[in-house]
Amino acid sequence: MPVLLPASLPEAFDALAADPAAQLLAGGTDFMVEANAGHRRPGSVVSLTRVKELRGFRLDGQSVVIGAGLTYTEMMEPGFAELVPGLAQAARTVGSPQIRNAGTIGGNLATASPAGDTLPILAALDADVTVASSPRERRTVKLAELITGPKRHTLEPGEIILDVRVPARAGRQEFLKVGTRNAMVIAVASVAVVVDFAGRSVRVALGSVGPTVIRAHEAEHEAARLIDWDSNRLVGSLDGWGDFDDLVRAAARPIDDHRSTAAFRRHAAAICAKRALERIVDGRGSEAA
Amino acid sequence: MTEGTVDAVAGGVAMPEHVSYTLRVNGREHRVSEAALTESLLYVLRERLDLKGAKGACEQGECGSCSVLLDGLLECSCTVLAAAAAGREITTVEGLTPEDGSLTDLQDAFVAEGAVQCGFCTPGLIVALSDLLRRNPAASELEVREAISGNLCRCTGYGRILAAVQAVQEARSA
Numbered sequence: 001m002p003v004l005l006p007a008s009l010p011e012a013f014d015a016l017a018a019d020p021a022a023q024l025l026a027g028g029t030d031f032m033v034e035a036n037a038g039h040r041r042p043g044s045v046v047s048l049t050r051v052k053e054l055r056g057f058r059l060d061g062q063s064v065v066i067g068a069g070l071t072y073t074e075m076m077e078p079g080f081a082e083l084v085p086g087l088a089q090a091a092r093t094v095g096s097p098q099i100r101n102a103g104t105i106g107g108n109l110a111t112a113s114p115a116g117d118t119l120p121i122l123a124a125l126d127a128d129v130t131v132a133s134s135p136r137e138r139r140t141v142k143l144a145e146l147i148t149g150p151k152r153h154t155l156e157p158g159e160i161i162l163d164v165r166v167p168a169r170a171g172r173q174e175f176l177k178v179g180t181r182n183a184m185v186i187a188v189a190s191v192a193v194v195v196d197f198a199g200r201s202v203r204v205a206l207g208s209v210g211p212t213v214i215r216a217h218e219a220e221h222e223a224a225r226l227i228d229w230d231s232n233r234l235v236g237s238l239d240g241w242g243d244f245d246d247l248v249r250a251a252a253r254p255i256d257d258h259r260s261t262a263a264f265r266r267h268a269a270a271i272c273a274k275r276a277l278e279r280i281v282d283g284r285g286s287e288a289a
Numbered sequence: 290m291t292e293g294t295v296d297a298v299a300g301g302v303a304m305p306e307h308v309s310y311t312l313r314v315n316g317r318e319h320r321v322s323e324a325a326l327t328e329s330l331l332y333v334l335r336e337r338l339d340l341k342g343a344k345g346a347c348e349q350g351e352c353g354s355c356s357v358l359l360d361g362l363l364e365c366s367c368t369v370l371a372a373a374a375a376g377r378e379i380t381t382v383e384g385l386t387p388e389d390g391s392l393t394d395l396q397d398a399f400v401a402e403g404a405v406q407c408g409f410c411t412p413g414l415i416v417a418l419s420d421l422l423r424r425n426p427a428a429s430e431l432e433v434r435e436a437i438s439g440n441l442c443r444c445t446g447y448g449r450i451l452a453a454v455q456a457v458q459e460a461r462s463a
Contacts (some may be wrong), residue, residue, distance in 0.1 A: 002306060002307070002308050002326050002372075003308050003310070003326065003370070003373060005373060005375065005376065025373060026368055027370050028369055028373070029350055029365075029368045031370075032329055032350075032367065032368040032369065032370060033348070033368065035327040035329070035349065035350040035351065035365060035370075036327075036329055036348040037348070037349075037369075040327065041306070041326075041327060042326070042327070043306060043326075044326075045326065045370065045372070045373065046372040047370065049373065050376075062291075068311050071311060095350065095439060096365065096438050096440075097363055097417070097435070097436055097437020097438070098350065098353060098356055098364050098365045098417075098438055098439045099350055099365070099439065101362040101364050102362075102364050102365075102369070103360075103367060111367040120363055157453075163402075182440055183435070183438030183439060184351055184438060269448070272296075279291075
């Protein structure tokens with residue numbers, strides 16, 4: 001059976017157990033580009049689009065469990081955006097309505113592009129990813145364990161990404177992305193910032209400026225030092241961001257390629273991170289940067 | 290796993306990378322026999338089913354000229370694996386027009402407002418904008434622009450297209 005369209009998870013596991021080398025297919029927006037160019041010729045395909053257990057999302061205590069088949073369009077819907085606003089923001093920057101109707105969070109993870117738009121916010125939220133090769137054999141991995149390099153992941157043959165778990169309503173979140181236009185663009189640089197006022201912590205993750213998403217830990221500590229956690233405002237003057245943007249710049253490990261230069265990417269990441277933090281902490285909006 | 294399963298090649302020498310399946314397009318069933326496994330829906334629509342409305346250009350989901358509806362959702366048919374579209378309701382631009390061969394009000398407005406120049410992007414825009422106006426009849430100009438942000442037109446500069454949408458919105462709400 002060269003193309004299988006399982007409707008349930010047990011059917012999908014059966015299909016993969018019989019043919020572990022089958023190409024897994026989610027929305028197809030990355031795979032088909034390569035197939036159309038003749039770069040991918042799998043002997044068999046298991047399409048996950050109809051697997052009902054992978055659809056939708058649910059609340060589990062303080063966590064949101066996001067099915068791997070949740071599309072970008074679905075992430076933008078108010079009921080989801082209210083729970084994980086940074087992911088809704090990121091989803092809206094993906095491609096076009098056509099791409100957002102097809103592409104999924106599971107596909108974004110498995111493609112493992114350095115420019116994957118959901119990855120910075122998932123890293124900033126310290127997401128857990130559940131993968132499984134049978135109903136009983138499940139494991140939970142962090143993003144950094146799952147994605148180890150450009151288009152490199154640690155999924156075993158026969159394994160499926162089931163869901164992604166992030167905290168619900170976790171502080172204030174911002175996702176910013178730089179490209180040549182607002183739509184239909186692969187990120188030149190992107191930044192996700194999460195400020196957890198209850199936990200008094202700041203998380204900053206950078207996309208498209210390294211082989212995988214980068215957490216800017218030193219910049220996070222600097223930002224946490226600069227916030228007055230009793231008033232939720234910036235300590236000192238409005239320009240007092242200290243070394244924050246320099247630390248973001250230092251954390252980035254970009255390269256020159258056909259989409260941009262390393263120098264511009266580093267610059268864009270630092271500006272975006274500072275702007276995102278300003279929007280969250282001071283509510284001053286983009287005019288401040 | 291019978292439902293939704295694509296048949297293996299029946300009889301003869303089994304070619305593992307070829308598949309046969311049935312697509313439901315514009316309300317009609319179409320049998321596709323011994324197609325290459327990785328054929329896109331766009332390719333099958335145009336080359337096997339002779340539905341030339343969806344246009345092929347970028348082949349990577351960037352230009353929107355191949356836009357179709359899958360179960361009512363706008364997608365680029367070039368990034369849909371045709372065999373995996375079995376069992377889904379596929380609507381192409383041909384399926385939007387009345388049986389008598391006349392045009393929809395949106396298509397008429399495109400003609401009247403000069404929104405068609407070379408015409409290559411037009412079918413994709415008609416599918417995308419028909420979808421938008423069904424979901425959001427009173428879409429603002431910004432919402433219209435976002436709805437067609439994945440449909441490239443290199444002739445019109447989009448002004449005539451926006452005018453056509455506005456004309457339809459006004460006529461429908463009159």
